[in-house]
Amino acid sequence: MSRTTSRWIGRIAAAAGSALAVPASAWADWAVNMPRGATAISGEVYQLHMLIFGVCVAIAVIVFGAMIWSIFYHRKSRGVEPAKFSHSTKVEIVWTTIPIVILIAMAVPAADTLVRMEDTRDSDMSVKITGYQWKWEYEYLDEGIRFFSNLAPESNRARQLGSGIDPRTVENYLLDVDNPLVVPVGAKVRLLLTSNDVIHSWWVPDFGGKKDAIPGYINEFWFEAERPGTYRGQCAELCGRDHGFMPVVVEVLPVAEYEVWLSDNAPAPQAEPAVSTAAAAPAPAEASAPTPAPTAAPEAGAEGQAAAPAEDGMTLEQAMSQGRNLHVQHCSACHQADGSGLPAAGFPALDKLAVGLEEHLQLVVHGRDGTAMAAFGPQLSDREIAATITYQRNAWDNETGDVVQPDDVAAVR
Amino acid sequence: MSTATHAEHDHGHHPTGFMRWLTTTNHKDIGTMYLVFSLVMFFVGGAMALVIRTELFQPGLQFVDPAFFNQMTTMHALIMIFGAVMPAFVGLANWMVPLQIGAPDMALPRLNNWSFWILPFAFSLLLLTLFLPGGAPASGWTMYPPLVLQTGDAFPFLIFSIHLMGLSSIMGAINIIVTIMNMRAPGMGLLKMPLFVWSWLITAYLLILVMPVLAGAVTMLLTDKYFGTSFFAAAGGGDPVMFQHIFWFFGHPEVYIMILPAFGIISEIIPTFARKPIFGYAAMVYATASIAFLSFIVWAHHMFTVGMPLAGQLFFMFSTMLIAVPTGVKVFNWVATMWRGSMTFETPMLFALAFVFLFTIGGFSGLMLAIVPADLQYHDSYFVVAHFHYVLVPGAVFAIMAGVYYWLPKWTGNMYNEKMGKLHFWLTAISVNLTFFPMHFVGLAGMPRRIPDYATQFADFNAIATVGAFVFGFSQLMFAWNVYRCAKGGEKATAEVWEGSHGLEWTVPSPAPLHTFDTPPVVK
Numbered sequence: 001m002s003r004t005t006s007r008w009i010g011r012i013a014a015a016a017g018s019a020l021a022v023p024a025s026a027w028a029d030w031a032v033n034m035p036r037g038a039t040a041i042s043g044e045v046y047q048l049h050m051l052i053f054g055v056c057v058a059i060a061v062i063v064f065g066a067m068i069w070s071i072f073y074h075r076k077s078r079g080v081e082p083a084k085f086s087h088s089t090k091v092e093i094v095w096t097t098i099p100i101v102i103l104i105a106m107a108v109p110a111a112d113t114l115v116r117m118e119d120t121r122d123s124d125m126s127v128k129i130t131g132y133q134w135k136w137e138y139e140y141l142d143e144g145i146r147f148f149s150n151l152a153p154e155s156n157r158a159r160q161l162g163s164g165i166d167p168r169t170v171e172n173y174l175l176d177v178d179n180p181l182v183v184p185v186g187a188k189v190r191l192l193l194t195s196n197d198v199i200h201s202w203w204v205p206d207f208g209g210k211k212d213a214i215p216g217y218i219n220e221f222w223f224e225a226e227r228p229g230t231y232r233g234q235c236a237e238l239c240g241r242d243h244g245f246m247p248v249v250v251e252v253l254p255v256a257e258y259e260v261w262l263s264d265n266a267p268a269p270q271a272e273p274a275v276s277t278a279a280a281a282p283a284p285a286e287a288s289a290p291t292p293a294p295t296a297a298p299e300a301g302a303e304g305q306a307a308a309p310a311e312d313g314m315t316l317e318q319a320m321s322q323g324r325n326l327h328v329q330h331c332s333a334c335h336q337a338d339g340s341g342l343p344a345a346g347f348p349a350l351d352k353l354a355v356g357l358e359e360h361l362q363l364v365v366h367g368r369d370g371t372a373m374a375a376f377g378p379q380l381s382d383r384e385i386a387a388t389i390t391y392q393r394n395a396w397d398n399e400t401g402d403v404v405q406p407d408d409v410a411a412v413r
Numbered sequence: 414m415s416t417a418t419h420a421e422h423d424h425g426h427h428p429t430g431f432m433r434w435l436t437t438t439n440h441k442d443i444g445t446m447y448l449v450f451s452l453v454m455f456f457v458g459g460a461m462a463l464v465i466r467t468e469l470f471q472p473g474l475q476f477v478d479p480a481f482f483n484q485m486t487t488m489h490a491l492i493m494i495f496g497a498v499m500p501a502f503v504g505l506a507n508w509m510v511p512l513q514i515g516a517p518d519m520a521l522p523r524l525n526n527w528s529f530w531i532l533p534f535a536f537s538l539l540l541l542t543l544f545l546p547g548g549a550p551a552s553g554w555t556m557y558p559p560l561v562l563q564t565g566d567a568f569p570f571l572i573f574s575i576h577l578m579g580l581s582s583i584m585g586a587i588n589i590i591v592t593i594m595n596m597r598a599p600g601m602g603l604l605k606m607p608l609f610v611w612s613w614l615i616t617a618y619l620l621i622l623v624m625p626v627l628a629g630a631v632t633m634l635l636t637d638k639y640f641g642t643s644f645f646a647a648a649g650g651g652d653p654v655m656f657q658h659i660f661w662f663f664g665h666p667e668v669y670i671m672i673l674p675a676f677g678i679i680s681e682i683i684p685t686f687a688r689k690p691i692f693g694y695a696a697m698v699y700a701t702a703s704i705a706f707l708s709f710i711v712w713a714h715h716m717f718t719v720g721m722p723l724a725g726q727l728f729f730m731f732s733t734m735l736i737a738v739p740t741g742v743k744v745f746n747w748v749a750t751m752w753r754g755s756m757t758f759e760t761p762m763l764f765a766l767a768f769v770f771l772f773t774i775g776g777f778s779g780l781m782l783a784i785v786p787a788d789l790q791y792h793d794s795y796f797v798v799a800h801f802h803y804v805l806v807p808g809a810v811f812a813i814m815a816g817v818y819y820w821l822p823k824w825t826g827n828m829y830n831e832k833m834g835k836l837h838f839w840l841t842a843i844s845v846n847l848t849f850f851p852m853h854f855v856g857l858a859g860m861p862r863r864i865p866d867y868a869t870q871f872a873d874f875n876a877i878a879t880v881g882a883f884v885f886g887f888s889q890l891m892f893a894w895n896v897y898r899c900a901k902g903g904e905k906a907t908a909e910v911w912e913g914s915h916g917l918e919w920t921v922p923s924p925a926p927l928h929t930f931d932t933p934p935v936v937k
Binding site for chain 2: 032045048056059060064066074076080081106111162163166167172174175197198201208214216239240244245342346372
């Protein structure tokens with residue numbers, strides 16, 4: 001407690017320091033200010049921020065100074081008689097003109113930086129980013145790599161209501177993902193942003209800003225990281241229940257390491273990773289799970305591989321083990337890991353299923369309009385959807401005995 | 414209580430009890446009802462804010478589900494904006510505009526009754542949604558599609574309650590304009606009107622111009638959800654960004670609807686307690702009109718991240734920066750009014766001074782937000798939350814409280830408890846900064862707004878903000894108690910109430926009788 005207290009005092013002191021415009025380094029470590037960031041643009045944005053802040057502080061000193069002087073000296077208790085003046089055209093022209101001059105002086109460098117921020121030409125690589133409720137999808141347009149990026153499992157466990165896990169014990173709590181965006185240092189990366197459902201906003205403070213991902217739009221944003229490192233941010237536009245739980249992590253690698261990552265993850269023809277999206281899957285574009293740790297769901301790795309499935313068809317056991325992980329990863333945010341749902345918030349329980357198999361398939365593949373129930377058809381392979389539905393229809397109090405096969409899913413697409 | 418003892422009840426057969434309030438067409442009664450309603454909503458919305466701050470006291474989710482958290486942020490905003498701040502200003506206008514221009518009542522008294530009595534129904538509908546399947550609206554008060562279209566059964570309730578609030582505002586605004594234009598006392602030219610009246614005249618025009626725009630926008634949401642239209646659905650050829658343009662075309666003037674009357678109140682109070690006329694009266698009027706005009710050409714600064722063309726971003730950046738000029742003129746004029754005055758510091762003056770300090774801080778962060786490259790960092794972060802709470806709480810709300818303390822003796826005939834008023838002021842002024850100032854820091858450091866849980870590096874400032882919020886919230890009980898006690902009794906107030914007061918409202922006795930200015934006063 002006392003350590004926390006002293007930290008507070010330190011930060012309050014640092015904050016007070018900022019008001020007096022002491023050099024930036026004095027409080028940069030305290031995270032009370034905008035980061036300088038990792039790109040030339042973010043540095044410029046920081047400079048603009050400090051410039052306008054400095055202007056505001058200077059004006060504040062003059063205006064508040066006059067006010068405080070007046071409060072102390074022009075008070076009745078000191079016996080002063082009020083003056084009679086009520087206007088002065090000269091003074092009023094002065095204090096209308098000076099702010100206009102200051103504003104023009106501010107507008108010029110701001111416009112200059114803005115023009116450069118908007119220039120997305122001559123990029124070295126392009127990544128398409130699609131926002132989903134509540135994850136990001138990254139698609140390397142030239143390399144053919146495509147994967148989802150979810151909140152890391154450790155954070156996901158700790159953030160559940162009443163989890164009993166102290167967030168302070170979780171490294172990078174809420175700012176960590178299973179599969180980060182990986183880019184090379186020094187490359188101008190052009191981002192093409194869109195959304196599959198509602199509006200999201202992709203924000204990494206170290207890259208100098210954010211841009212909305214809007215359904216039906218392709219927005220452009222770019223960054224050129226000057227230093228390797230891991231840069232973290234979050235979705236910035238309210239996008240529903242788990243808006244606070246879809247972080248952005250970008251790993252900037254030295255060029256040589258990036259080349260290695262690329263060759264490890266580029267989709268080699270005919271050579272699917274161990275836990276593949278199945279040879280039977282009809283969509284060849286779905287090169288899923290590209291990172292060194294391909295199965296994103298918690299505790300999935302060993303189990304998923306051990307239960308190496310037969311080429312076609314799934315047994316109940318195979319489907320249950322894969323389906324449980326997929327349920328936790330894709331469905332539990334709303335329907336909960338134990339299937340109890342959040343009926344009060346409009347998310348139905350699954351633990352006592354009333355829907356028939358056909359409707360269940362339709363719902364998962366096509367979603368339900370006007371609700372947060374997304375269409376998982378475009379997101380998951382037939383095999384993954386089959387496993388998930390099989391799991392949901394046989395877990396908890398559900399004992400339907402239904403075993404869904406990938407072909408069943410393909411049939412409702 | 415017999416009506417016979419009340420001299421003001423000399424107009425015959427008035428209903429008593431509840432029927433008196435339901436059927437009243439008297440501007441003072443209606444003003445009182447607006448103010449009481451606003452105070453109730455202030456506590457309802459405040460309780461929701463405390464749910465938010467309780468969850469945010471520590472990282473991790475301890476108390477509420479994220480879906481309920483989103484309902485709280487949405488409802489807190491809707492209730493505070495449409496239920497607390499706007500009705501409070503309308504209540505003050507009802508009470509004070511006729512008294513300040515020497516009119517016997519509002520021009521359209523029955524309309525006046527109706528515009529108030531719509532509100533309890535509108536907010537009952539809205540609050541009812543908390544108990545519906547799927548809960549209350551959770552898409553933020555900005556109601557952006559497609560997210561808002563995921564709202565459950567609450568959706569039509571939300572839309573209809575906004576329609577009702579809009580109707581109430583439009584009728585109130587029409588009434589205020591007609592009253593001011595037609596019922597001023599002989600000799601009171603437009604440029605002799607008190608600044609509170611001026612600020613409300615301009616605000617009323619803003620209301621009439623933008624509330625129908627909001628009504629149109631939410632109606633389009635309604636048809637998108639239930640009648641198969643695709644105004645805002647990309648899949649059907651619509652445009653989700655178009656909603657944001659329409660919404661903020663309403664939304665930015667709405668911001669000034671909540672601050673211009675505050676400017677008016679402050680411009681009444683500072684001259685009274687500085688015992689010196691307002692500095693640059695004409696400049697104040699023109700500055701208010703300029704701000705109102707500019708409010709129509711800056712809306713897209715709320716949406717710099719949607720991917721606008723460069724030319725659009727530059728236009729909205731420059732036009733937004735321009736607002737600093739007339740706003741600066743107002744602040745400079747208030748300071749110049751104090752300068753070489755003979756000031757005393759009763760509670761209304763304390764709130765007015767805090768308004769000038771703290772609103773200006775909110776103005777500074779507003780200027781910073783206008784700088785587009787920096788805004789791309791600030792946007793949708795806690796820096797924005799800090800900014801708009803600085804202009805709305807120590808801005809609009811402080812002005813309302815200053816106005817209530819200032820005119821309360823005129824309304825009740827009794828002085829409020831000055832000692833308790835001062836204590837209320839200091840607790841409020843300190844806790845409001847404790848609550849909202851740390852939000853600047855976490856916002857700059859990267860904390861997005863509208864999140865129920867946050868990374869651990871934001872923990873300390875959030876804990877401070879929560880402590881501040883609870884002190885702020887409970888301090889307001891003192892305000893309610895002081896107002897209640899003052900209504901019940903206390904030291905008798907004179908007609909002038911304050912030593913330095915000027916204007917027609919101070920020429921009628923305290924308490925102001927039910928009917929005033931039956932014979933118009935003559936203004937020299």
